[in-house]
Amino acid sequence: QKxxxxxSGPLSVPEGxxxxxxxxxxxxxxxxxxxxxQYSGKSPELIMFIYSNGDKEDGRFTxxxxxxxQYVSLLIRDSQPSDSATYLCAGDNFNKFYFGSGTKLNxxx
Amino acid sequence: xxxxxxxPKYLFRKEGQNVTLSCEQNLNHDxxxxxxxxxxxxxxxxxxxxxxxxxxxxxxAEGYSVSREKKESFPLTVTSAQKNPTAFYLCASSIGPxxxxxxxxxxxxxxx
Numbered sequence: 001q002k003x004x005x006x007x008s009g010p011l012s013v014p015e016g017x018x019x020x021x022x023x024x025x026x027x028x029x030x031x032x033x034x035x036x037x038q039y040s041g042k043s044p045e046l047i048m049f050i051y052s053n054g055d056k057e058d059g060r061f062t063x064x065x066x067x068x069x070q071y072v073s074l075l076i077r078d079s080q081p082s083d084s085a086t087y088l089c090a091g092d093n094f095n096k097f098y099f100g101s102g103t104k105l106n107x108x109x
Numbered sequence: 110x111x112x113x114x115x116x117p118k119y120l121f122r123k124e125g126q127n128v129t130l131s132c133e134q135n136l137n138h139d140x141x142x143x144x145x146x147x148x149x150x151x152x153x154x155x156x157x158x159x160x161x162x163x164x165x166x167x168x169x170a171e172g173y174s175v176s177r178e179k180k181e182s183f184p185l186t187v188t189s190a191q192k193n194p195t196a197f198y199l200c201a202s203s204i205g206p207x208x209x210x211x212x213x214x215x216x217x218x219x220x221x
Binding site: 099 | 142144150151152154199206207208209210211212213214215
């Protein structure tokens with residue numbers, strides 16, 4: 001079982017819609033979670049991190065964490081074609097930082 | 110202008126040759142990491158270092174070696190023992206364990 005599971009996609013949404021990206025994790029000792037965006041051929045860039053149960057909002061992005069269900073999600077409001085990329089979910093248990101394989105998002109104009 | 114630099118951007122080598130990838134950061138971060146990414150795959154941890162003069166193996170350390178003689182620098186050597194070295198190599202740094210990691214631009218290595 002992988003430590004972080006993501007649906008590889010592609011997830012297609014129309015411009016202006018809400019994109020919902022999901023991630024589940026297996027290690028209950030994980031404390032911190034991170035979302036990265038990776039454009040094709042480029043390195044990952046940090047979008048958000050979340051440590052506590054609940055929601056965390058930053059502009060058009062909202063990260064959600066539910067430790068009881070071992071579930072992390074990223075919502076992108078008012079999706080733009082420039083949001084088309086692969087989104088990587090990552091978790092950390094202070095011993096190891098581990099990544100999911102990523103979900104490819106396509107935002108159609 | 111703080112950040113992480115990796116050089117070169119593209120690297121071509123013949124099979125059987127060792128090659129060293131550079132990673133430098135001026136963020137004053139204690140921890141540094143090396144990952145490998147294959148097409149359509151996630152990131153796999155090769156080595157990490159939480160402090161100068163100390164480093165730990167990650168999930169796929171075989172065929173790789175590192176050093177951490179300075180806080181700013183964490184070079185990765187891909188040795189001839191690495192069976193499939195062609196990949197995208199990413200260096201990252203963070204304040205420490207549990208904190209967000211920031212990535213350099215990556216080095217794309219091709220071995221023929």
